[in-house]
Amino acid sequence: MAENNSNFMSGVPELLILRLVREKEMYGYELVQAIRERSKEAIALGEGVIYPVLHALERDGALSSSRKTVNGRSRVYYALTAAGAKRLDDLAGNWSRLTDAIQSILVSGAQHA
Amino acid sequence: MAENNSNFMSGVPELLILRLVREKEMYGYELVQAIRERSKEAIALGEGVIYPVLHALERDGALSSSRKTVNGRSRVYYALTAAGAKRLDDLAGNWSRLTDAIQSILVSGAQHA
DNA sequence: GCATAATGCCTAGCGCTGCAAGGTATGGCA
DNA sequence: TGCCATACCTTGCAGCGCTAGGCATTATGC
Numbered sequence: 001m002a003e004n005n006s007n008f009m010s011g012v013p014e015l016l017i018l019r020l021v022r023e024k025e026m027y028g029y030e031l032v033q034a035i036r037e038r039s040k041e042a043i044a045l046g047e048g049v050i051y052p053v054l055h056a057l058e059r060d061g062a063l064s065s066s067r068k069t070v071n072g073r074s075r076v077y078y079a080l081t082a083a084g085a086k087r088l089d090d091l092a093g094n095w096s097r098l099t100d101a102i103q104s105i106l107v108s109g110a111q112h113a
Numbered sequence: 114m115a116e117n118n119s120n121f122m123s124g125v126p127e128l129l130i131l132r133l134v135r136e137k138e139m140y141g142y143e144l145v146q147a148i149r150e151r152s153k154e155a156i157a158l159g160e161g162v163i164y165p166v167l168h169a170l171e172r173d174g175a176l177s178s179s180r181k182t183v184n185g186r187s188r189v190y191y192a193l194t195a196a197g198a199k200r201l202d203d204l205a206g207n208w209s210r211l212t213d214a215i216q217s218i219l220v221s222g223a224q225h226a
Numbered sequence: 227g228c229a230t231a232a233t234g235c236c237t238a239g240c241g242c243t244g245c246a247a248g249g250t251a252t253g254g255c256a
Numbered sequence: 257t258g259c260c261a262t263a264c265c266t267t268g269c270a271g272c273g274c275t276a277g278g279c280a281t282t283a284t285g286c
Contacts, residue, residue, distance in 0.1 A: 120272080
């Protein structure tokens with residue numbers, strides 16, 4: 001039930017969101033732009049990606065939300081929970097191991113041990 | 114038609130295969146084990162991933178195949194074509210840019226420019 | 227001599243993820 | 257009065273990776 005059997009390359013949007021929210025609470029629209037800007041346009045995740053992930057993370061208890069009105073604008077701010085911090089650590093570790101593995105193949109080519 | 118609009122995280126199996134075959138021609142079963150061993154078990158792509166990708170790459174002219182019999186075993190060896198080399202460069206470049214972008218978000222957190 | 231594993235190839239079909247494309251509502255601006 | 261930006265949301269699909277099979281041959285173990 002709670003097990004997550006996704007494919008080996010997935011979960012990056014989730015990772016990015018958790019990492020950004022770790023520093024300060026953010027809202028969906030803000031995350032969309034933050035990811036685009038801070039990746040220098042290399043990654044452009046739309047709202048159709050971000051919002052569903054935010055909802056799933058909140059449902060799993062990794063994020064908590066609070067509705068706030070700023071400048072007459074209603075926003076849903078998301079903050080990292082303790083469970084979310086743990087999940088972030090796990091995802092970041094997996095990502096690191098994965099990219100290291102890929103890099104080791106890319107740089108060394110095919111000369112076997 | 115020829116355009117490839119896949120999602121931003123896909124194409125890694127393809128990249129790994131092209132990179133390995135660049136050094137020496139290899140066959141499917143060999144690639145499955147090579148990826149597993151050279152990634153120290155971090156990546157374990159099954160034959161159900163490798164073979165379809167090999168067929169697609171050959172269909173696209175990125176790989177050429179030749180049937181050979183070694184030790185009474187029939188094997189299909191794949192070699193990189195010029196088009197395949199170009200495709201490899203493209204994929205490697207994209208992967209590099211992508212991981213750099215992700216890394217820049219992961220390490221610096223949320224302090225904006 | 228017989229079964230089991232390892233080698234080597236292949237495919238059908240499913241689950242999931244990222245994504246495009248829509249919809250709603252408010253505020254600022256010309 | 258319209259238009260763009262802000263801010264939220266969902267439906268539905270495409271494509272990828274993967275599971276789970278199947279087939280044939282050669283080594284290995286008993």
